[in-house]
Amino acid sequence: MARQLTLLAGLLARRAALLVVLLAVVFAAVEFLPGDAARSTVDRGSSAEAVAQRQAELGLDRPVAVRFAHWMTGVPTGDLGRSARGEPVADIIGAHLPNTLLLGGLAFALTVCASLALGCAAALRPGGLRDRTISTTATVALALPEFVVASVLVLVLALWADLLPAVTTTDDDGWPASPTMLVLPVLALAVAQVGWNTRILRAALADEYAAPHVDAAICDGLSPWRVLTRHVLPGALPSFAAGAATSVGMLLGGTVVIETIFNYPGIGTVIAGAVHDRDTPVIAGATAVTGAAIAGVLLLSDLVRAWATGRRA
């Protein structure tokens, strides 16, 4: 147990170090882009003197390494600095990240449930009509870009059928004003990922069905359902967990597009805008929290795989 904890601590430390490197890269990358946050936040054509005054206000007159070091020292205390427009970065993230996590979380839950159901349904009768329908549809779905899915959903379900709201508006606390507003963005995000994970699960299940112990179980006369849940699915879980974990990154990445199309008040649009303005503290802060979230999920996926593999051994 102690050894496992040490391993886990080592893993965590490596992931944290990776995050720090990533943040350093963010600072350096913004530095290499033309223009800076001072210019983005003064009036167009402001004199060199005004820009310099703004640069001093924002601390941009210091070397990038110094700014990075200074910003990093605040991170452990939760101080992510201030945006180029003077708002605390932690507040900006606090106002937008929960919405993105809600959207991404629901899309992820839908992805896992739907691909489990579809993958199993397809694998129960390999080669049957149901299998072929599901597998083909899944392949098409995983190839669909989010903005295409989103645009079609809006057109059909909101503009033509008037069944669901086309965009998200917020209540006084900044949350979506109605749960129905989540339906279309979640669907738009999840469709491609459901396709992807269904394919993975279907393939993993097929491999498992070919294993000798499954043949034995079938010969023993166990019901197909029992064979699937007791003898096939557990073996396919590690592959499925790995596939689902990569979906987390894809889902969070997809929110940039989805949030714009549905006017969803999440962190994706904040990051896009901050890159536009060269607003390093905002970009780095958002990268840090989303990076930590993704690292956390990957860790969880590793643990699931370790558990499933260990269980079989």
Next chain:
Amino acid sequence: MNLTRRHLLGVGAAAGATVLLSACDNGKDTAAPGPATSPRKGGTLRIGALGKASAITRDPHGVQNNESDYLIISLVYDALTVPGATSNVAPRLATKWESSADLKRWTFTIPDNATFHDGSPVTAEDVAWSLVRLRNTPSGKSRLPGVAPDNIKAEGRNKVVLTSDYPNSELPLLARLTTFTVKKDTAEIAGAPGTGPFKLVSYSGGNAKLVRNDTWHGGQVLLDAIEVTMFDSPQAMANALLTNQIDVASNVGAVAARVAEGKPDVQIVRRLNDMAMPFLMRTSDGPYADVRVREAFKLACDREAMVKQALSGYGTVANDVLGTADPAYAKDLPQRRRDLAKAKQLLADAGFDLGGTYQLFTSEDIPGLAESATLFATQLKDLGVKMEVVKQDSTTFWDASWQKAPLCTTYWGTNDSVVFFAGKTMNSEAAMNETAWKEPAFDEAYRKVVSTVDESARKDTLRELQKIEHDKSGYLLWGMADGVDLAAKKVRELPKLGGYGRVQLEKTWLAN
């Protein structure tokens, strides 16, 4: 009055511009507002405006890149003056203004009944403090040009005196945009009480709820409340309007209007002279330093085609003079038209090298801008000029190409003053001399205009100034884009002015 480019998107105040329903002029089938009834008090207007979550600012004296922020701020706070319908400066917090004979010392009067939303009266001290605060921001110098912070003084209870370093007949006009008043010594600026027609009730992430200020000094306000929703994209905003999630999609653009054409429940509101998007030809050096080359390019432009294709028809042809909505705009200057023969002759006379490939730099900041560049490059082929369009990311463009490249695009949202552009972008001392133009005759005309009190003499000089600009400047202004709003049928009396006037919602009302 000098704002950022994004801010200026909305700032094309067009004096005398009218709300045109597209049904009126193009035969496009669009809903007219229902039968005229008398204005009715009550109702909540849900309005959408463009803005980015990363760029939100609540500081009335900050750089407001988001139209949504500027809208909210303009509803809560009053500027000293605003664009007007009959003249380009109308009273707001200042009810009147007068100048000394030398046009240097300007006195603005604050009405006695003006109060903040917490009930306390507005004093000259509050106004002066706010103006000094504005002046001390990095952009303050260009917003109140020629007025040093020490030269802003409260005088008595309700007079504020601004002393300019030089004669400036345009100071009241320059006071139009961000001279918002907050209480003296306000420490927490976000949400500080204002003096405007609406009071802030709640605010979250760029969205706001506001209610009517029943004691507004400017008169009766009709709407009970306004809900402002920020939209990241015009597309999402248009969808929200079409599904009745909002009542007005502010400055949503021509593309959305095309989608909405023919829908019986939607009004398309066109605000003329909203946005200028000229090409800039650098006059000091490079291929366009010769005035004949500049004229050749102006003659090569097929303006009707530009308006039709780059603006989807939502615009009007222009004549290379900026400030098209100014009551004093020289409509009598001959309209420049495409004349390839003359243009080719001019290029030959100037010895323009047709062997080389030239570059036209542009950003994609606003709809139609990059399209206009591409279209013009195609039109230049007819002249034998090989032009390559270089599209750049916004920040790169403004940092590396604007005011540096020989040929690039720009855009301006304040279009109701010829003098504004002359002073800001064309006289040789202008901080934003976009085309590096040094024309002594123009400078002389400009100086004369801003220091002349006599109306008739001023008008003559202004005509002369526009003639020089038309003939020689580095601006190729081919057309003016309309501001386009979409609105539900029940919305009445939306602001009729272009751009900046769009945020004045105190007269708007909702029919049953």
